[in-house]
Amino acid sequence: xxxxxxxxxxxxxxxxxxxxxxxxxxxxxxxxxxxxxxxxxxxxxxxxxxxxxxxxxxxxxxxxxxxxxxxxxxxxxxxxxxxxxxxxxxxxxxxxxxxxxxxxxxxxxxxxxxxxxxxxxxxxxxxxxxxxxxxxxxxxxxxxxxxxxxxxxxxxxxxxxxxxxxxxxxxxxxxxxxxxxxxxxxxxxxxxxxxxxxxxxxxxxxxxxxxxxxxxxxxxxxxxxxxxxxxxxxxxxxxxxxxxxxxxxxxxxxxxxxxxxxxxxxxxxxxxxxxxxxxxxxxxxxxxxxxxxxxxxxxxxxxxxxxx
Amino acid sequence: xxxxxxxxxxxxxxxxxxxxxxxxxxxxxxxxxxxxxxxxxxxxxxxxxxxxxxxxxxxxxxxxxxxxxxxxxxxxxxxxxxxxxxxxxxxxxxxxxxxxxxxxxxxxxxxxxxxxxxxxxxxxxxxxxxxxxxxxxxxxxxxxxxxxxxxxxxxxxxxxxxxxxxxxxxxxxxxxxxxxxxxxxxxxxxxxxxxxxxxxxxxxxxxxxxxxxxxxxxxxxxxxxxxxxxxxxxxxxxxxxxxxxxxxxxxxxxxxxxxxxxxxxxxxxxxxxxxxxxxxxxxxxxxxxxxxxxxxxxxxxxxxxxxxxxxxxxxxxxxxxxxxxxxxxxxxxxxxxxxxxxxxxxxxxxxxxxxxxxxxxxxxxxxxxxxxxxxxxxxxxxxxxxxxxxxxxxxxxxxxxxxxxxxxxxxxxxxxxxxxxxxxxxxxxxxxxxxxxxxxxxxxxxxxxxxxxxxxxxxxxx
Numbered sequence: 001x002x003x004x005x006x007x008x009x010x011x012x013x014x015x016x017x018x019x020x021x022x023x024x025x026x027x028x029x030x031x032x033x034x035x036x037x038x039x040x041x042x043x044x045x046x047x048x049x050x051x052x053x054x055x056x057x058x059x060x061x062x063x064x065x066x067x068x069x070x071x072x073x074x075x076x077x078x079x080x081x082x083x084x085x086x087x088x089x090x091x092x093x094x095x096x097x098x099x100x101x102x103x104x105x106x107x108x109x110x111x112x113x114x115x116x117x118x119x120x121x122x123x124x125x126x127x128x129x130x131x132x133x134x135x136x137x138x139x140x141x142x143x144x145x146x147x148x149x150x151x152x153x154x155x156x157x158x159x160x161x162x163x164x165x166x167x168x169x170x171x172x173x174x175x176x177x178x179x180x181x182x183x184x185x186x187x188x189x190x191x192x193x194x195x196x197x198x199x200x201x202x203x204x205x206x207x208x209x210x211x212x213x214x215x216x217x218x219x220x221x222x223x224x225x226x227x228x229x230x231x232x233x234x235x236x237x238x239x240x241x242x243x244x245x246x247x248x249x250x251x252x253x254x255x256x257x258x259x260x261x262x263x264x265x266x267x268x269x270x271x272x273x274x275x276x277x278x279x280x281x282x283x284x285x286x287x288x289x290x291x292x293x294x295x296x297x298x299x300x301x302x303x304x305x306x307x308x
Numbered sequence: 309x310x311x312x313x314x315x316x317x318x319x320x321x322x323x324x325x326x327x328x329x330x331x332x333x334x335x336x337x338x339x340x341x342x343x344x345x346x347x348x349x350x351x352x353x354x355x356x357x358x359x360x361x362x363x364x365x366x367x368x369x370x371x372x373x374x375x376x377x378x379x380x381x382x383x384x385x386x387x388x389x390x391x392x393x394x395x396x397x398x399x400x401x402x403x404x405x406x407x408x409x410x411x412x413x414x415x416x417x418x419x420x421x422x423x424x425x426x427x428x429x430x431x432x433x434x435x436x437x438x439x440x441x442x443x444x445x446x447x448x449x450x451x452x453x454x455x456x457x458x459x460x461x462x463x464x465x466x467x468x469x470x471x472x473x474x475x476x477x478x479x480x481x482x483x484x485x486x487x488x489x490x491x492x493x494x495x496x497x498x499x500x501x502x503x504x505x506x507x508x509x510x511x512x513x514x515x516x517x518x519x520x521x522x523x524x525x526x527x528x529x530x531x532x533x534x535x536x537x538x539x540x541x542x543x544x545x546x547x548x549x550x551x552x553x554x555x556x557x558x559x560x561x562x563x564x565x566x567x568x569x570x571x572x573x574x575x576x577x578x579x580x581x582x583x584x585x586x587x588x589x590x591x592x593x594x595x596x597x598x599x600x601x602x603x604x605x606x607x608x609x610x611x612x613x614x615x616x617x618x619x620x621x622x623x624x625x626x627x628x629x630x631x632x633x634x635x636x637x638x639x640x641x642x643x644x645x646x647x648x649x650x651x652x653x654x655x656x657x658x659x660x661x662x663x664x665x666x667x668x669x670x671x672x673x674x675x676x677x678x679x680x681x682x683x684x685x686x687x688x689x690x691x692x693x694x695x696x697x698x699x700x701x702x703x704x705x706x707x708x709x710x711x712x713x714x715x716x717x718x719x720x721x722x723x724x725x726x727x728x729x730x731x732x733x734x735x736x737x738x739x740x741x742x743x744x745x746x747x748x749x750x751x752x753x754x755x756x757x758x759x760x761x762x763x764x765x766x767x768x769x770x
Binding site (some may be wrong): 017019026095108109124130 | 331332366367368378380381388389396415448488508
């Protein structure tokens, strides 16, 4: 059992029920005493749609992003993701923090004035509410999304607390951050803290050549050169620390490191990279807050339905 | 020659969102925080119980158009709680009620197969269905299902998840580093299912779990429900806990097994049961009356009366006589999201009985409701309760009980400490778990092929 680390499962919004997912994440927040988040993902993959049999997408939508129908479907599915996050958030707020009163005198367990129908009605679904699960410890668990293109940056800017992005280099990182900040202004969230985390695939070694040799050996075993949506880094922990600090300088708030091979690169990150960053004064030595929001510097918001 | 003693099965039901649960007691803790679930689970496991059971309801109940506020309100997500409990227990079965109307087979199969992996073979699924548009308002499809199709969908839903579970026979993963071969059969997980309710195909993503599929519970009482249980369920969560009713139900359902080629030990009958325990029988009787008064406040008495009367009775004094008007026998409009109102099959007849009893015994509304609803199943000293439980099981009124404590989360502690050792002394309850999976601990044989699905009928929730 872990005690401090945040837990962020991925949820495909295209085929799941926001009501179920909202209470599942709220419950993860209770079970972890305030460490839950969720990453929302859209899916236009027909092989995934066929598992549910409720919708279908043309095969070409996945393969050919330049096809006009693809752009339309992608825009629609990201709009649906924004609606989905709105429903998650409303349901988390649908119980005010002090709704459970246990008033023995009147026999009332809850004050129903502090429970709220969310009455969401959108193009894809309607949800009445309130949630069956009370407001979670963090109030609003952390919402995140991975993005590679403007349509996703708009979702990140308009709906999430953290965006995961895949810059090629420091300039690209600065450009993406600027794009998300501009989209925040457009979405009316200029003042809201939205973290932008850079994704990197990491192959570490005692020296640069050894790290490159490790990756080459794995490529050879796999029979293909490993490719990723994120930049693939090979090098030493010190070189990786240099890169992270450079990208941080370009505007990124943090990083999501994807170990190239488990457990070697995860151990390399925790054994070599972390102390290196700590020596440079760039990474915590102790957890500074008991909740994931706290670790990310996010305040605990009041319920949108609470009367101030 | 005497009949060999039957072994008793016991389970713990996390206290529910009805008036059985006494939330006003100073001992009453959170119904939401994980520590409460962990407490009950650890108590149940310490006492060598078979499993912990979670109920479910997917919309907050309403009465007279407002959220019902007199009972515990709210509960956490079933799968998330059971997955977390798998990490803090080693032997206890983990049973969840999951609705077949507002879910999809692929998702539910993935979640149960995952729970079975996480727990090392301890997952169980109480399959229920609902059709009401009221609950549907929380979901994408709304109240899409006509009432008369809900059994049909539930049956097909269950059948479809079995196809998904069975899509991995269990020996495909070789993960051979030398040859680079991970799967012996690259087609593992392939499925294709088409019928009136589901048109799905693809590759199921969870390899075969320790139990193959979760233990299946059924909670319906109709003829269809009993037939389904006889054909395909592993256990019935029944309502018939008394000697005569229990024996009749037990004989009826077990008598149906033969036509599916099954033996009586392949289907367990486990009624829900409440208890009030004290040092002596006399103290327990006093305490039981006290608990009944906590369970039925004046406001709760009126609310329960409204559920039978199907009228707004908020103007009546709970300490006064019954209303002179009769129940409204039209469509039930007072209480929503509550399956129990459908159990009043003939409201006028029940009201006549209640009125006669109230007149004869000079009872107020509250006194009447205390007398006619929810008396505890077992009341007494540890020795009395142990004897009562054992007698019912040995007399074939049940195979054990699903115990519903009225206090969260400590309501089972005393039972575990005082009653269980007496059952163990009698040689009718395990002192150590027999197996590693829930199926093994329930004494169910190895999985057999799905059979009799065409006549399945399932319980409804609300």
